[in-house]
Amino acid sequence: MKVFILPPGEDWIVDRFVKEWYSDNAEISTYNVLEADVIWLLADWCWNQLPYDLLRSKHVITTVHHIVPEKFSEKERQDFQKRDQVTDLYHVYNEKTFEFVKSLTSKNIKLVHYWANQNIWKKTGSKSSLRLKYDLPADKFLIGSFQRDTEGFDLISPKLEKGPDLFVDFVEHKSSISVPRDIHVVLAGWRRQYVIKRLQDAKISFSYFERPSHEVINDLYQCLDLYPISARCEGGPQALIECGLLRVPVVSRDVGISRQVLPDTAINNDLRLAEPEIPHVTDWLLPLGYKPYIEMINLLTP
Numbered sequence: 001m002k003v004f005i006l007p008p009g010e011d012w013i014v015d016r017f018v019k020e021w022y023s024d025n026a027e028i029s030t031y032n033v034l035e036a037d038v039i040w041l042l043a044d045w046c047w048n049q050l051p052y053d054l055l056r057s058k059h060v061i062t063t064v065h066h067i068v069p070e071k072f073s074e075k076e077r078q079d080f081q082k083r084d085q086v087t088d089l090y091h092v093y094n095e096k097t098f099e100f101v102k103s104l105t106s107k108n109i110k111l112v113h114y115w116a117n118q119n120i121w122k123k124t125g126s127k128s129s130l131r132l133k134y135d136l137p138a139d140k141f142l143i144g145s146f147q148r149d150t151e152g153f154d155l156i157s158p159k160l161e162k163g164p165d166l167f168v169d170f171v172e173h174k175s176s177i178s179v180p181r182d183i184h185v186v187l188a189g190w191r192r193q194y195v196i197k198r199l200q201d202a203k204i205s206f207s208y209f210e211r212p213s214h215e216v217i218n219d220l221y222q223c224l225d226l227y228p229i230s231a232r233c234e235g236g237p238q239a240l241i242e243c244g245l246l247r248v249p250v251v252s253r254d255v256g257i258s259r260q261v262l263p264d265t266a267i268n269n270d271l272r273l274a275e276p277e278i279p280h281v282t283d284w285l286l287p288l289g290y291k292p293y294i295e296m297i298n299l300l301t302p
Contacts, residue, residue, distance in 0.1 A: 001301040003029050004036035006050065008043035013238055014065075016214075017042060020117060025290060028297070038300050047083050055086035059300035062087040066235030066256070067100050068161045080104055088300055093235050094257050110296050113260060114241055115289025116281045121245040124219055131223050134216075136207055140184040143171055144224040144248075146217055146239065150191040158194045163230035163253065168198040170228050170271045175204050186220055188212050221246045228271055231255050244279030251276050 007018040022029050030036050039055060041047045041062045047055070062083060081104075090109040092098045098111050124130070131138050149164035151157040158164045175183040185199060185206035192208060199206045209216060221227070227243050227250050234256030243250050244261060251266055251274035252258040258267050266277035 001028055001038070001298070002036050003038040003040055003297050004031070004033045005029070005040045005042050006046055008046050010043075014043050020115075020286075021290075021293075024287060025294070028294070038297055040297070041083075041087075044083070052086065059089075060087050061089045061091055061297065061300065063091040064097055064101050064235075065093065066097050066233060068233045069100065071161070077104070089296070091296060094260070096233075096255070097235060108299075110299075112292045112296055113257060113284055114236060114238070115286055115293070116241045116245055116284040117289075118245055118285050120214060121218055121221075121242050123222065123246070125222065127223060130219050134207070134209075134220065134223065136186065136223050137184050137205075140182045140205075141174075141226070142184050142186055142224045143174065144186045144188075144220065144227045145195065145230075146188040146220070147237070148189050148191040150194040152191060155191065155193050159191075161231060161233040163232050164195050165198075166232075166253070166271065167228060167230035168195055168202070170230060171199070171204060172202050173272055175202070186224060188217055188220055217242075218246070221248050224248050226251065226276055229253060229255065229258065230271060240279045241281050241284070244281035247278050249276035250279055 005018050005021060008014050033039060033050065036058060038059045038061060041060060044062050044064055084105050084107065087107055090101055090105065090107055092101055092109060092111055093114060098109055101109055128138060136142060145167055147162055149159050149162045151159050171183060171185055183204060185204060187195060187206055188209040190211050196208065209220065221242060227239060227248050229237060229239060229250060229252035231237060231253060232255065236256050240250060240257055240261050250262065251271050252262055253269045253271065254267050261279035261281055262277055265275045268274040
């Protein structure tokens with residue numbers, strides 16, 4: 001049995017997943033799609049980069065990372081239905097996506113959680129030394145947000161499914177009560193214009209690292225006191241896994257995999273009412289984290 005994984009080539013997290021899989025599962029993988037028994041559309045939005053007849057001739061797994069119901073247009077529905085004709089098995093990461101995909105197809109759907117790569121998200125120094133390294137205040141309460149949150153079409157409008165408005169609302173609340181001490185926000189990633197403007201308007205101090213490497217992100221996590229998950233819709237987010245591996249306390253809205261890795265006390269759609277906890281991801285560590293994926297692939301081969 002050989003599996004071919006379609007990468008998006010977008011320098012995004014899915015490309016890292018593909019690289020990790022091929023590195024650690026070479027014996028059951030191939031870079032030659034013609035040799036594959038199974039085609040895994042891990043980048044489902046890129047599915048039409050492969051010939052339709054080729055997809056029809058292979059076993060196909062389609063991963064749906066997440067669907068934003070409010071943005072699921074008629075065109076996207078038609079695209080889903082066409083891809084559904086060549087999909088044998090769907091893979092999703094959480095219950096909410098499972099239910100949405102179930103409403104669109106009669107095909108089998110497997111819920112398999114992410115794997116957690118402890119080899120890249122790991123301790124590299126003390127909180128004090130890393131704050132000094134990145135010129136972050138030593139005496140403030142650092143809240144982090146490492147994602148894109150502004151729509152690309154105008155670089156002004158908030159990407160609402162990511163909850164940047166809710167994030168700043170939460171930070172403003174924490175800042176107003178100065179608990180446990182003055183707030184400083186650590187931002188990373190591109191398209192952060194919405195959050196930056198609101199923090200400036202609220203006169204809340206922040207540091208911004210635009211499009212840093214994952215090595216820098218790894219260091220920045222270790223500087224934090226809290227990472228809020230403010231999204232309205234998520235497949236992961238990956239931040240829950242990364243915070244779990246790096247022992248960063250989290251509060252989260254009820255989205256994505258939050259209930260798979262956090263106790264109920266840490267989850268509330270009103271983040272002010274959630275109690276910080278460290279996500280539990282030790283069951284997802286590599287190489288054990290690959291096991292349910294191998295089992296999923298084996299469902300399509302004798």
